[in-house]
Amino acid sequence: MSKNKEETLKIIKGEDAWEPVGPTPLPDITDLRNWSMRLLKTYKPFYAPFCDLCCNCTYGKCDLTAGKKGACGIDIATHQARWVLMQCCMGLSAHGAHGRHLIDYLINKHGKDYKIDLGLQVDVEAPIIRTVMGLKPEILGDLRTVIEYVERGLIHLVSSTHTGQEGHYLDFENKSLHAGMLDLLAMEAADIAQIAGYNYPTSIADTPLVELGWGAIDKTKPVILAIGHNAAPINATIDYLQNNNLEDKVEVCGICCTAHDVTRRSDRAKVVGHLARQLFFIRCGIADVIITDEQCVRTDVPEEATRAGASLIATSDKICYGLEDVTEKEIDEIVKMITEEKKQVLILDPDKAGEVAARVAIAIAPGRKKEFINEKTAMKLAKECNGCNLCSEACPNLLSVGKSVKEFADGEVDKLSETFKLCFTCGKCEQKCPKNIPIIKIMQAVATKETYKMRSGRGPIHDVEIRQVGSPIVLGTIPGIVAFVGCSNYPKGDKEIAEMMDEFARRKYIVVASGCAAMAAGMVKDKEGKTIWEKYPPGFEAGGVLNVGSCVANSHIAGAAIKVANIFAKLPGRANYECIADYILNRVGACGVAWGAYSQKALAIGTGFNRWGVPVVLGPHSAKYKRLYLSRKEEDDWNIMDGRTEKMMDEYVEPAPEHLAIVIESKERAIVSIAKYCIRRNDTPVGRQIKLNHYIALYKKYMGEGFPDDLHLFIRKPTDVPMFFKREVMDYLKKIGWKPRQQVGLPTLINTYPTKANIADIK
Amino acid sequence: MSKNKEETLKIIKGEDAWEPVGPTPLPDITDLRNWSMRLLKTYKPFYAPFCDLCCNCTYGKCDLTAGKKGACGIDIATHQARWVLMQCCMGLSAHGAHGRHLIDYLINKHGKDYKIDLGLQVDVEAPIIRTVMGLKPEILGDLRTVIEYVERGLIHLVSSTHTGQEGHYLDFENKSLHAGMLDLLAMEAADIAQIAGYNYPTSIADTPLVELGWGAIDKTKPVILAIGHNAAPINATIDYLQNNNLEDKVEVCGICCTAHDVTRRSDRAKVVGHLARQLFFIRCGIADVIITDEQCVRTDVPEEATRAGASLIATSDKICYGLEDVTEKEIDEIVKMITEEKKQVLILDPDKAGEVAARVAIAIAPGRKKEFINEKTAMKLAKECNGCNLCSEACPNLLSVGKSVKEFADGEVDKLSETFKLCFTCGKCEQKCPKNIPIIKIMQAVATKETYKMRSGRGPIHDVEIRQVGSPIVLGTIPGIVAFVGCSNYPKGDKEIAEMMDEFARRKYIVVASGCAAMAAGMVKDKEGKTIWEKYPPGFEAGGVLNVGSCVANSHIAGAAIKVANIFAKLPGRANYECIADYILNRVGACGVAWGAYSQKALAIGTGFNRWGVPVVLGPHSAKYKRLYLSRKEEDDWNIMDGRTEKMMDEYVEPAPEHLAIVIESKERAIVSIAKYCIRRNDTPVGRQIKLNHYIALYKKYMGEGFPDDLHLFIRKPTDVPMFFKREVMDYLKKIGWKPRQQVGLPTLINTYPTKANIADIK
Amino acid sequence: MKPYWDVNVLTGTKTAKIVEDPVQWASIIKKSIRPLYILGPDTVDRNIGDKLFLEYCLDVAKAGNLPICATAHVRKKMSEMGVETDSAYDIIEIINHLKDPEWQGVRKEGNHDLIMFTGVRCDLAERGLATLKHFAPHLKTMALCRFSHPNADFALPVIRKDTKWQEYFDGLVANLIN
Amino acid sequence: MKPYWDVNVLTGTKTAKIVEDPVQWASIIKKSIRPLYILGPDTVDRNIGDKLFLEYCLDVAKAGNLPICATAHVRKKMSEMGVETDSAYDIIEIINHLKDPEWQGVRKEGNHDLIMFTGVRCDLAERGLATLKHFAPHLKTMALCRFSHPNADFALPVIRKDTKWQEYFDGLVANLIN
Ligand code: SF4
Ligand code: SF4
Ligand code: SF4
Ligand code: SF4
Numbered sequence A, B: 001m002s003k004n005k006e007e008t009l010k011i012i013k014g015e016d017a018w019e020p021v022g023p024t025p026l027p028d029i030t031d032l033r034n035w036s037m038r039l040l041k042t043y044k045p046f047y048a049p050f051c052d053l054c055c056n057c058t059y060g061k062c063d064l065t066a067g068k069k070g071a072c073g074i075d076i077a078t079h080q081a082r083w084v085l086m087q088c089c090m091g092l093s094a095h096g097a098h099g100r101h102l103i104d105y106l107i108n109k110h111g112k113d114y115k116i117d118l119g120l121q122v123d124v125e126a127p128i129i130r131t132v133m134g135l136k137p138e139i140l141g142d143l144r145t146v147i148e149y150v151e152r153g154l155i156h157l158v159s160s161t162h163t164g165q166e167g168h169y170l171d172f173e174n175k176s177l178h179a180g181m182l183d184l185l186a187m188e189a190a191d192i193a194q195i196a197g198y199n200y201p202t203s204i205a206d207t208p209l210v211e212l213g214w215g216a217i218d219k220t221k222p223v224i225l226a227i228g229h230n231a232a233p234i235n236a237t238i239d240y241l242q243n244n245n246l247e248d249k250v251e252v253c254g255i256c257c258t259a260h261d262v263t264r265r266s267d268r269a270k271v272v273g274h275l276a277r278q279l280f281f282i283r284c285g286i287a288d289v290i291i292t293d294e295q296c297v298r299t300d301v302p303e304e305a306t307r308a309g310a311s312l313i314a315t316s317d318k319i320c321y322g323l324e325d326v327t328e329k330e331i332d333e334i335v336k337m338i339t340e341e342k343k344q345v346l347i348l349d350p351d352k353a354g355e356v357a358a359r360v361a362i363a364i365a366p367g368r369k370k371e372f373i374n375e376k377t378a379m380k381l382a383k384e385c386n387g388c389n390l391c392s393e394a395c396p397n398l399l400s401v402g403k404s405v406k407e408f409a410d411g412e413v414d415k416l417s418e419t420f421k422l423c424f425t426c427g428k429c430e431q432k433c434p435k436n437i438p439i440i441k442i443m444q445a446v447a448t449k450e451t452y453k454m455r456s457g458r459g460p461i462h463d464v465e466i467r468q469v470g471s472p473i474v475l476g477t478i479p480g481i482v483a484f485v486g487c488s489n490y491p492k493g494d495k496e497i498a499e500m501m502d503e504f505a506r507r508k509y510i511v512v513a514s515g516c517a518a519m520a521a522g523m524v525k526d527k528e529g530k531t532i533w534e535k536y537p538p539g540f541e542a543g544g545v546l547n548v549g550s551c552v553a554n555s556h557i558a559g560a561a562i563k564v565a566n567i568f569a570k571l572p573g574r575a576n577y578e579c580i581a582d583y584i585l586n587r588v589g590a591c592g593v594a595w596g597a598y599s600q601k602a603l604a605i606g607t608g609f610n611r612w613g614v615p616v617v618l619g620p621h622s623a624k625y626k627r628l629y630l631s632r633k634e635e636d637d638w639n640i641m642d643g644r645t646e647k648m649m650d651e652y653v654e655p656a657p658e659h660l661a662i663v664i665e666s667k668e669r670a671i672v673s674i675a676k677y678c679i680r681r682n683d684t685p686v687g688r689q690i691k692l693n694h695y696i697a698l699y700k701k702y703m704g705e706g707f708p709d710d711l712h713l714f715i716r717k718p719t720d721v722p723m724f725f726k727r728e729v730m731d732y733l734k735k736i737g738w739k740p741r742q743q744v745g746l747p748t749l750i751n752t753y754p755t756k757a758n759i760a761d762i763k
Numbered sequence C, D: 001m002k003p004y005w006d007v008n009v010l011t012g013t014k015t016a017k018i019v020e021d022p023v024q025w026a027s028i029i030k031k032s033i034r035p036l037y038i039l040g041p042d043t044v045d046r047n048i049g050d051k052l053f054l055e056y057c058l059d060v061a062k063a064g065n066l067p068i069c070a071t072a073h074v075r076k077k078m079s080e081m082g083v084e085t086d087s088a089y090d091i092i093e094i095i096n097h098l099k100d101p102e103w104q105g106v107r108k109e110g111n112h113d114l115i116m117f118t119g120v121r122c123d124l125a126e127r128g129l130a131t132l133k134h135f136a137p138h139l140k141t142m143a144l145c146r147f148s149h150p151n152a153d154f155a156l157p158v159i160r161k162d163t164k165w166q167e168y169f170d171g172l173v174a175n176l177i178n
């Protein structure tokens, strides 16, 4: 209702003619609605209510069970969809606000005209921003324009979650998809800003291997631990240490994405581990100073820091903990408040916070003792256990922690050690224990002290890499890009991530990781003692294993898919969302895996990928997100257009990708499915052979003898059948009465629904 | 962390020297945190969990009962505070997005340089925008600047609700207060925009009396019903009818705030009623065309419209109902789709939607029958009732609806008629009925067909009115401003609103209403058949009863309080939030009453008023908002500074206002409390006498003989004692050992906490 | 045990013990040291049978020697009946006080260890009980309400018939006296 | 009835009927026309006593002549054991199909009227049961799981001891055969 064409062109610098402006610059919620609806026609929302009630307004609680409507008229499906939108908005806001702060901070430092230069290897600097908005960001100020667009979108999205707004679940889903799109956009802006503003490496693939694991932290030095996602303050610590020749003297380490980002600034920084190791590491007392910034930070850090004898500096308006704001005070005074008055403080100036952290750590570390508890003492503590299992009942990962404690008390170490590997150190077990057994502390005794390596984040995929792999990806001869992203709410520990990545890297898929997943992957060694990061090459190539970086770097994974369309296939990208997404959906065999997704951010990211046409596999916990996008391969609408003839296909076309967002229960099944979800309708016979070869082989390995029961759906002609299984498959096909069919030329959804996109663009 | 002074000055046109720029232009979340914390020190958050669990992320559900923490470390209080912030953000977004759309729409129409002119009586056009941002809006483009600032704030607020962000409930409350502040700001921008853009009357007090009640709608004409809060499409209908000389031929009516706003455009439009009459009115089938815009619209309108045989046009990106977007089609074609193909459509262009509505209504009305059901038929339907009371159990207003239906079947009409008056027509009863009794339909038979009058909304309070009442308000001789706002989730029907307003108007308080409350107040007549709107003068004066307008016009109530400080007392207002709020808290005896608040918007508005220092009384349903701000008058911190001497008072100072946000169970008690909450520490002895006179008289009337048990706390010296009760009170004071004490000179909190505000400003 | 009103359905883990027997109810009260009986406006706005609801409650208060907190406008009717109340907070205010273990109670003898109430608007009562469940571990709550309250420590079953409700009161009074 | 796992505590109104007696359990199955037995990966990842969990389940399937849907990687173990499964959807996929009353079921004879499952990860199973509770009114669900499932139509009580669990299986098999 509110689009003004002139203003739009002004915002995206329409006069800047790097490409003609496509049909959807600065899209509003309703501008890409038809695309969403087309996706949702095949990939229908699946709802798994986490609660039967709605408690959103003072008419409630309303019972929405099985067809009942609330006092506002809403039904359970629509309510779930509303909830999901709200959650997506939280995720989008987390990244968007993070981007806004970083960009404003860097503009204050460098000026808004500071040039964005991602190095020799990256010309298409911002594929998402270009495609969604139609803007080519050249200076930091342009990134602020991006965030302003995101902010504008957000208010409308949140508004529609208000009681008495949107009334249809499909429209809520369109809004969630829009939120997801904005989320990836904000992430791209945020990561580009920090790359530019902090000179993070971007045009090299073999970024340094950094140390990983709590065992890697040198306890004898002052230790500063950063937790969160905004590296501004901890980067300032690094600067201070470097400028004062103290880098050798102080250990800087991080948990969660801040860890990624600080290692992009200095490869001497160390990574403690992911989200799920937070409480464990704080409690073990090794950190002298804890800096919290924002996102995925335990809300009880003040209490836990006190308990561990660590100093605490909060640095974000997102997390103020009720602490005194000392931003305006002199550094000396603040250091004194912390070291002498034992105060926890809030410092909203990252530079100041960074310096204070360093000075406090150096001041207090010598006076602190740091030891892991030993097994004997731990067993003594465990002896109190009465085996009541109240702790187990409270465990969000369904661990039999009580049994492990009890057996540990009896001298059995392995079981507890296994439990710890699957544990999020959330602390819920402990607080239920009637015997007050310090379960997390006891686990210190059985936690491995090994150290690992992780490749530090590399940022965007290089244009030249895209040119090299574009063709094999689109033809299908590189069987797929598998991206392991998201948080550490793993059903069965870090191990599974490493195993899955290894399986696909060995099979010459392109394997990408980010965030907590990149850390988890590094926490496992093979027989030769190598982590996956040491075992495989770091390029965006067949068999490569890449760490793009922190959460916000997930944008580069979508960016790579976009670049395949835009750079390799030369599709016009500017403000041409639908064509590019359509291309990705039908021709780029990428699959995201968020095996341990817990956060609203991960939900938004996944939803954003879905709108680009990338399927996402989620671990079992993610059923609690309440919504998936599933098709039914034999029932749903697989009708598609042949882009060459611009006619609808008049026969069944393979259901590829089969789902857009699905929860899979076990790693084994997930591996098989991921291979399948990399199949695209555009695959050449050779490409399809390769993909089916992996699909069949993995099926046999993990699902037993025989063939997947949907194999025939993916075989167009005998030339699609992998050599290795040729005879066996052909026999099978005959038995079930399979018939050959046409391959689609330039498969596309454009023009199968009302759209302003131009089908000529996809050719 | 991100404030750039130059940029700030540019945004607020710092060179424009109408007043010097105060200490807090464009405040960030943390800039007014100390003010929040000071308020929260006295008015502590009170939490009433609506659910013991948290289900926000995939670690959940987490049981937070009685001290347990979730997997992210959060406790129940902090979780409630987080939830409240999220809800405030929804409310803020609803108004903000509404403002954004209206402003963009009007800029498209009139250009961004279109001047804002609120007429002769209003010079201080935007007291909130001026005080919060430091900006004096002169053109529509400036209002967009306001919304941009709101959008920027929103993303940070929503971000902090993400799992693993804010960890202290007080900081969540600061953020909620910030959200509330932004909400009022957005509302002010939205209402100014529509006043300017639609030429709503603004400089007259005696706006027309418009017709109110479903009985007022002429069923013999084509009827267009608008539901929601954004009058753009229905205003376009009015334009179309006027331009085509059809105004006589078509009934235009509205439910909820759109009704207010369309009657500001044309006083021939009629008001059906508030929110709670939606389902009732749709089902009775009188409307031929329903236009939904946004906010507080039942989510099942498509289904209900179909059932009632009405056409439906959705017009907002907030509410698309999964309908086909026909915005780009020709009007003729759309009309045909609706009239012939019986399609419900989405039209995102308000002008087009407005015209289509008119044309469709004229086309289909002649073919439709419209009759209320008669008593006999209704009784026959009711005969099926088996008295199981399953319907009653489902009622959100705890009505014994089953009993009423059963008795109605036996010929007893009054009970059902009483029930209907208290009913929200939410429909929850009906869907639980095992006998499928159409309860809402039956109620048509007992619903009054009377018609009423309501004064249409007048917008901002005039500067000259402020000059006239400023002194008596601040001295206390006008005993208070009581503002009845918010939704229609009344515990005991519309009647109580009218009664409360009457009580205070009679006593020469200034009585203000808005939104649903203004409608409810009009739905009751006195013995002479007059509604409160006909009975009292419409000016902002002692004994005046005003309708400021729709929800967004609530901003003018806060605006009036600000103007007392800024215009009457000449406090510098520009970017000087704390001083103005402090002035209001201590010297402007205003009290908000949101007796039926249901929505997230009402929560945000109330919280916004609280930050300005205005207490709000809520009805019993609002305990479900989960959070209140309460003091304990004998225990909490009433320490205050004497602004003249700049010294802290060394004795107890009266607890006034006693609470900032409180739920009160009954109308009777609420009336007594409201009178008390209008007491301010600045009252002169004469003013205090007047206020206490009402407090005591109301106490005796509603609470029985004797005196309020806190009366002595509000009596500083014998000169404070009201004449009428003098002897009785003095005896009582003696008995309880009361001692006289000083009156505070210029009571203020400024400088009692760390602040950049300048105490000189409050003098 | 579902309470009568759907809006009060428990979403939690800690739920009331249902006390069906007035003997047991009386004995819980008797064991308390500083009980408080909170009366809400339903007691003056409704009858049970022909008798004002409030009269039943006052009988209980008298039998158990329970100090009363009259909320809303209950005080008015009580004063008309010539009964003095020990205190007259509104429901949210009294709950706010009860949260503080240091509060001295309506008789200034220390905070109460047992709170019973009757006649408070059911949805509001339930919220108040939730507050006390989470934030007042130092006391126990009893909902003497025929509609049942999951957030209380002790609650009645849903009592649908007036006669049953009268019987419960009678039984309670009798047992409190003994 | 609280389920074993806290994360599965019901926040709703419609909760499972707890069936303590295998006789009754068996009779519910027997009354169904097109039952389906869903087996999850816990059945192959755990033992009960010395015997693989799956073996108990296969005994039940056999005794009741129940078609099987093997989810996750259960098929592999089954095929190693030489047992063929009727279908091998993953848990979310089978639930997605079950939602559609028109779906023809794993034997193409029409959608199932009774779904029983065992060995699905408890938190995931509970979500799937919630889906069916809301969106598949045309069928009934049974959770043959020792940790209890409030969102099912019929569930077991929490069974803490392995021996009790074995007994339940034995009783069930015996009654299904009869
Ligand atoms: S939606 Fe969540 S917070 Fe609301 S009642 Fe259900 S479990 Fe509780
Ligand atoms: S938002 Fe709707 S369903 Fe939820 S509590 Fe309010 S009226 Fe009920
Ligand atoms: S700390 Fe570990 S074992 Fe304990 S409840 Fe959390 S995840 Fe389970
Ligand atoms: S709750 Fe405590 S005592 Fe019970 S099993 Fe767990 S560790 Fe042992």
Ligand code: SF4
Pocket (backbone or CB within 6 Å): A256, A257, A274, A275, A295, A296, A485, A486, A487, A488, A514, A515, A516, A517, A551, A598, A599, A601, A602
């Ligand atoms: S991957 Fe998830 S848990 Fe890890 S840092 Fe990112 S959002 Fe947080």
Ligand code: SF4
Pocket (backbone or CB within 6 Å): B054, B055, B056, B057, B058, B059, B060, B061, B062, B069, B070, B071, B072, B073, B074, B163, B164
């Ligand atoms: S947000 Fe925290 S308390 Fe809520 S479900 Fe997630 S971990 Fe549990």
Ligand code: SF4
Pocket (backbone or CB within 6 Å): B391, B394, B395, B396, B397, B398, B399, B401, B422, B423, B424, B425, B426, B427, B428, B429, B430, B439
């Ligand atoms: S329609 Fe009226 S009587 Fe029925 S449940 Fe809603 S409020 Fe109660």
Ligand code: SF4
Pocket (backbone or CB within 6 Å): B384, B385, B386, B387, B388, B389, B390, B391, B392, B401, B402, B403, B405, B406, B432, B433, B434, B435, B436, B437, B439
């Ligand atoms: S639910 Fe139906 S049958 Fe039962 S009392 Fe209500 S109207 Fe009568």
